[in-house]
Amino acid sequence: MSAILSVDDLNDFISPGVACIKPVETLPSAPPPPTDGGLEHEVILDGQQPQSQTTAPAQISLTDCLACSGCVTSAEAVLVSLQSHNEVLNVLDAAPALRVRGPDADGKYMVDGLEDDSAKLFVASVSPQTRASLAAACGNGVTEQQAGRMIEQLFMGKDGLPSGGKWGNGFTWMVDTNTARQACLVLGADEVLGGALEPSKNKPVTPILTSSCPGWVCYAEKTHPYVLPHLSRVKSPQAITGTLLKTVLSRKLGISPDRIWHLAIMPCFDKKLEASREELTDAVWNGDGKPGRGVRDVDCVITSKEILMLAASRGIDFFGLSATAPPLPQPSFPDPTTHNFLFPPKSRRQSRAAGTSGGNLHFILREVQSRHPGSQIQTIRGRNADVDEYTVNAASGETIFRAARYYGFRNIQNLVRKLKPSKPSRMPGGKPFGSARRANGKPAGLEHAYVEVMACPGGCTNGGGQIKIDDEIIIDRKGFTAKPGPQEQKEWLAEVDEAYFSADEPDVGAGQGVGTGDGGPGEVVDGISPSYIRDTLAHWSSITGIGLDRLVYTSYREVISDVGKSQTETERVVQLAGKIGGGW
Template sequence: MSAILSADDLNDFISPGVACIKPVETLPPSTTADASSLETEVILDGQQPEVAQPAKITLTDCLACSGCVTSAEAVLVSLQSHSEVLNTLDLGPSLDLLGPDADGRYTVHGLEDESRKLFVASVSPQSRASLAATCGRNITEKEAGQMIQRLLMGEEGLRAGGRWHNGFAWVFDTNAAREACLVLGSDEVLNEGIGGASRPAKPILTSSCPGWVCYAEKTHPYVLPHLSRVKSPQALMGTLIKSTLSKFLGISPDRIWHLAVMPCFDKKLEASREELTDAAWARTGKASRGVRDVDCVITSKEVLMLAESRGINFFDLASSRPLPRQTPFPDARIEKFLCSRGSSHSQSSAAGTSGGYLYFILQEIKARHPGSDIQTTKGRNADVVEYTVTSASGEVIFKAAKYYGFRNIQNLVRKLKPASASRIFGARTAGSARRTGVKSTALDYAYVEVMACPGGCTNGGGQIKVDDPVVMGRRGLSSKPGPSEQKEWLSLVDEAYFSADESEDVDVHVGADGSQEVPVNGISPSYARDTLAYWASTTGIALDKLVYTSYREVVSDVGKDKTTDTERVIQLASKVGGGW
């Protein structure tokens, strides 16, 4: 990339008819254009010049649907890969963390060398499920998480190679942040939010799927007031790690390098958002764009590539070797919150594989209204479901829905489109679902769980697919898998996702008055709220700055006339022979 040209200058949209950010090898070969190609083409003997066929893409191929990925974002995505992880690990020795001492304090050595960093990672349960299914041999999600720990932290993993033999100091489970996001999202829907802040417009739409957020910002900005302001688990984990370690270790956030392992390529775009940097929560007073809360995102597939690049067989890490020992986290209460559930989770399969946002809200409403009942109504396909909570007397208490996949999302946003006034005097309002005498059912919902991938996050674009050579080799498949094999594969990934030990103990939170709270789907809402409040108090940062984010309309410059007035005058003058 040219030193003159920065990613900030690239705000164009890449349309599928022009180009696509599918892997380069799938695109048709480009031809070198000569000077004559810049002039108007002349058709000779009735023969049309040959034009290369555009790449054929589908909704599944797109990172964020319908060509709404910009070239700037393509650059940002390319900068986040397993190669970037290895290059960063090899820049210099990691910071030395010594402690805790008798007072529980830590000492960080090596700060004088700016290339030295402290490496921290967080891993999603969907990625662990994908790797568990790939391993086979009845490997559970928890065991797959332990394999990732051995890779990132262990002596037999990344530390065995590289220039400095660096590894990660901590590897956390994003389920801790997910549980906090569930409580925050429920509070946003059922209460007034944190600090008395106003809630989004109804229906409130989930915002943890970056592909959906990207699509909304660039194609349907009228739905932005409906988006939940709660950060995604990836983003919340990044803020929690960097703000807490920065506070307790006395180092700046840019000395902490946070890697996230996610099931989706769009998470790379999320990590690049300006709203998800320390500029949104740190009191630096600097007019800078800030340090990312998540420095790099790699997908489940890239975990295998990461291991292979260092000559490590990832599947050999499923051994009985003891797990690498993690240094105690600088704050015991935050450590308990991050590590109490281990590398596993336990939730009902009815919650789905995308975090269970809607399911948690429905269960909390049911707990608040004894005797109430949850009724489900299937939509036009398996990825559209409506939910209604009714009281014992049959009164409707709450209505919600889930919409997965871009085809269904398009129907949802069409229903939410506001009415547009006709330019014809006396004409009726048109152009929306709110026609005279017609009321959109989407407007009746209080909440909608929206995810870009059909089937949920275990089917994310960054997951290991059944036609991957690794999977085909380990499953003994000689021909390209068909639809039945793909369906069976997804069911195996889902099975691994729900393979948590149901006997795991769930912390029962005891209030100051000695009362015990009944967990909702294995989660104690008051425990999560108390921990979040403690986090805000220890860092000295308002909680709303730590847990909420914002969105903005993104306008494409493609197809717009960028010619300045001076250029237009010059062009006009040249056409009339100068004249001045």
């Protein structure tokens, strides 16, 4: 969960065992104590003694947290609880999987098993942060790329999920979200700087804020709706991957999108919330363009931790899967251009300067630099390790672009305060309320054109769904005799980050803005050819008959909290979520 309300150092998410400061009046009533009544309940940290020996500690599960709309609305409690490793196994065992054959001599594909209405075509996508987390858990020098092969073995190989279950089902395709991320980077740069892929309508206002972190988006929608006009309209890599898979496969194979089951493997529990958004369904791209309760582009999200739980549920030792075996061959995707995009011969790897959260800000800075030959990027360190400011200065010394990075909810609080609009004064001639001014007389606020915002301190490799140093399996593998502390966790995160960058680095010279920056065929920015990405996206739109505005952009809305409202309704949702297996 998002760490909107956490009060300890791990301010990226709330999980069982982390102090909750929300009032408990919206939770189901506890039975009265056997002795004199009137005792209040107290939420305590794991291993911490209660403040009063006469106060009974409240047992707060994650299902309870989901029902408290301080984090998510009660309706989302049910949606999120449906996504788990158990759900993956249940769907795999429901019916024989659909099988794709082809292409034939005419280039057509056939789908076997459509007579069974329960049969699905299984596809999966995996994030680089998940691969890094599992690589660190493996140890012994296993790289992020090798961990990815182990994940492929689990979902597609003969020793993985296809070796068991009622039908022996596995996944037909498994794609790397890094490919969709390249599209996100080019789309984001055009949105900020202007270009061929700039949104035709509803363009965000400056400063434009990253929207690929669902914890941050959830927080903005529920607590600071005045921030929503600033959010980037570009979908996240998870969302673009889901839309790409569902649209191309349904169109090319002639099957309904609900026959395609897409699993995303992510570093963050909040990605489960993103997958549940009505803005990311076929109601948008296959309907009237408006959000609705259609077929989700991402049917289920599991995290890095849940990969190990999934393997264990089938009696598979994940760490026993081969990390050195050659990558499993991916079947031919039913469109050659899309196949080449999803399964490139050599994957692009980010430089360390791009960070571990996808490199949105880094790519935009490089794009600005490519459009202004001779310019230089300057970094200004902030008040802590999770805040930085950046400027791109022309050869003459003039500042031509300003940007910033804000990670972690404590820093995000400062960001949203700077964006809060002033209120008109009730006094005649009075200054607007909240319109603080700097010494130079200019209004306080942000002068940046772009801000990269992530909920997790340290970035996405520190996501709430990542494997932690104090997880039992890591304690056993590392041979700790005592529970690891904060220093060990810090060292562990360094191992995960190192694994994230363990694959091949970008080619020498990548990111130097080769070419004129006008989208020509010779242009390469940070290892990406924007012209190739634009051509690929145009091809996607043409073969599906869907406009890019529906394929790659999304929208946001203010969410009204139900805290303090009908307790009966909240109790009903909690009970329903519990019955369907809510919580982890």
